[in-house]
Amino acid sequence: MSANPNSTDKPGRVSAAIVYLTIAFLLMPLLAIVPVSFTGARYLSMPKGNWSLRHYEALITNPVWFDSIKLSLGIALASAAIATMFAVMFGLGLWYVRNRFSTMLAALVFLPMVMPPVVSAIILYFFETSLIDIAPWIGFDSIGGVILAHVVVATPFALVTFMVSLSQIDRRIDMAARGLGASLWQSIFWIILPNARFGIISAAFFAFILSWEEISVTLFITSFNVVTLPRQMWNGMRDNIDPAIAAISVILISLTVLGILGRDLWRWQRARVAKAA
Numbered sequence: 218m219s220a221n222p223n224s225t226d227k228p229g230r231v232s233a234a235i236v237y238l239t240i241a242f243l244l245m246p247l248l249a250i251v252p253v254s255f256t257g258a259r260y261l262s263m264p265k266g267n268w269s270l271r272h273y274e275a276l277i278t279n280p281v282w283f284d285s286i287k288l289s290l291g292i293a294l295a296s297a298a299i300a301t302m303f304a305v306m307f308g309l310g311l312w313y314v315r316n317r318f319s320t321m322l323a324a325l326v327f328l329p330m331v332m333p334p335v336v337s338a339i340i341l342y343f344f345e346t347s348l349i350d351i352a353p354w355i356g357f358d359s360i361g362g363v364i365l366a367h368v369v370v371a372t373p374f375a376l377v378t379f380m381v382s383l384s385q386i387d388r389r390i391d392m393a394a395r396g397l398g399a400s401l402w403q404s405i406f407w408i409i410l411p412n413a414r415f416g417i418i419s420a421a422f423f424a425f426i427l428s429w430e431e432i433s434v435t436l437f438i439t440s441f442n443v444v445t446l447p448r449q450m451w452n453g454m455r456d457n458i459d460p461a462i463a464a465i466s467v468i469l470i471s472l473t474v475l476g477i478l479g480r481d482l483w484r485w486q487r488a489r490v491a492k493a494a
C-alpha cells in the first residue's frame with residue numbers, strides 16, 4: 218500500500234497546541250518560583266512592591282549556604298570523575314568481552330539503578346557505619362563516604378550513556394587498527410575513546426547532575442559534619458522556609474536551561490559542519 222504523497226509528518230495545529238499547553242502547564246510551578254525569589258520578606262511570599270535581591274546575596278554572604286554550595290560542587294566533580302572512569306573501563310570491558318559472565322556483571326552494576334533509592338540508602342548506611350572504625354574517611358558522615366555513595370548511585374547511569382555511544386561505533390575500525398599493528402591500548406586511546414568522546418562527556422554530565430541533586434541517600438549517610446546543598450535546602454524547608462531556597466532553585470533551573478541550550482547549540486553546530494563537509 219503506497220503512502221499518500223500529500224501526507225506530512227508534521228503535527229497539525231491542534232496537536233501542536235496541545236503540546237505547547239502541556240509544556241506551559243508543567244512549567245508554571247517552576248516559573249512561579251522566580252518572583253518568590255525576589256521577595257523582600259523573610260518568608261516565602263510573592264513580592265508586593267518590595268522586590269529585593271537579599272536572598273540571592275545570602276547565598277554568597279551567608280556561610281551556611283555558601284559552604285554547602287562549595288561542598289556540593291566538590292563532591293559532584295569528584296563523584297562524576299570517578300563514576301565516569303568506572304563507566305568507561307567497565308563499558309570497554311563489556312564491548313570487548315561478550316559472554317555470560319560479563320552479562321552477570323553488568324546486571325550487578327545496574328542493580329542500584331533498579332532498586333528503590335530508600336533501599337540503596339539503607340544498604341549504604343549500614344555499610345558506611347561499619348567503616349567508621351576501619352576507614353573513617355569513607356565512613357558515615359564523611360566527605361569520602363558521600364562521594365562513595367554518589368559514585369555507586371551515578372555509575373549505572375553513566376555506564377548506560379557510555380554504552381549507547383559505544384554501540385554506535387563500528388567494530389570494524391578497531392579490527393582495522395589491530396590489523397595494521399596497533400596494540401589493544403593504542404586502539405582504545407587512539408580509536409575507540411576519541412570516537413566515543415561525546416558519550417564520555419554526556420556520562421560525566423549525567424553523573425555530575427545526579428550527584429549535585431542527590432538527597433535521598435545523602436540524608437541517610439550524613440548527620441552534621443557533611444551538609445550538601447540539597448541537604449541544606451531540605452533543612453531549610455523542614456525547620457524554617459527560607460526564601461533563599463527559591464533563589465537557589467531559580468539559579469539551578471537557569472543553569473539547567475543554559476546547559477540544555479548549550480548542548481543543543483553544539484549538536485546543531487556539529488550537524489552543520491558535517492553537512493558542509
